Amino acid sequence: MSQWTHVCGAIRIDGLMVKHGPAKSLIGAKMHENKPTGSEGPIDLDFTYTGYEEGNSSSLNIGTISVSGDLRDYDDYEEIFRWVEELRVSLKPYMMFRSICILIEVEYKQLWLITQEFNKESEPFLKIEPYKNLD
Numbered sequence: 001m002s003q004w005t006h007v008c009g010a011i012r013i014d015g016l017m018v019k020h021g022p023a024k025s026l027i028g029a030k031m032h033e034n035k036p037t038g039s040e041g042p043i044d045l046d047f048t049y050t051g052y053e054e055g056n057s058s059s060l061n062i063g064t065i066s067v068s069g070d071l072r073d074y075d076d077y078e079e080i081f082r083w084v085e086e087l088r089v090s091l092k093p094y095m096m097f098r099s100i101c102i103l104i105e106v107e108y109k110q111l112w113l114i115t116q117e118f119n120k121e122s123e124p125f126l127k128i129e130p131y132k133n134l135d
Contacts, residue, residue, distance in 0.1 A: 005071045007036075007043055007080060009102025009114070011087075013095050015062035030090050031065055036080050038071030043080070062095070067102055077104045077112045081128045084114055088126060100126065109134055 013027070027047050035042040049063040067084075080102070088097050100116035111131040118124045 002039075002072050003075050004107040005038070005074045005077065005080075006105040006107065007067060007069045007071070007102065009067045010099070011065040011067065011084075011097055011102075012099040013062045013064070014098035015060045015095075026091060026094055027063070027065065030087055033090075034083060034086065036069075036071065036074070036076070036083055038069075038074035040072045043067065043069035043071065043083075061098070075106045075109070077106055077110075077128070080104055081112075081114055081126070085126050088116070097124070103131065105134070107134075 031045045031047065035045070037043070044067075046066045047063055048066070050061050084100065084102060088100070091097070097116060100114060102114040104112040104114070106112070110133055112128055113131040114126065114128045116124050116126050
């Protein structure tokens with residue numbers, strides 16, 4: 001019997017810190033590097049660009065990366081966490097990730113939640129916590 005891991009989430013990119021120009025191409029290139037992959041293929045990603053331009057919008061949202069997938073013969077939720085962290089760190093010089101929320105279901109075992117947190121004393125940081133035991 002196969003072990004499946006299901007992934008669903010979103011990463012919101014804030015236009016406040018974006019160095020305009022390379023944002024779309026950088027996101028497109030970086031989000032496809034080292035993607036977690038099951039026996040039938042990798043995690044799916046899609047970037048939706050909202051078209052934010054400085055001074056022309058009431059929102060600072062430049063876009064959203066949707067994260068989804070059904071990874072067969074895969075149960076390494078920590079690899080998914082490391083991949084999200086690598087993506088966040090590699091794009092940090094160019095843009096700010098405002099929100100990250102990704103739910104990982106290691107089928108019949110555990111739900112994990114990846115979130116980004118802010119606190120006054122430090123830079124934003126990523127964390128992963130057990131959400132619900134499925135045993």
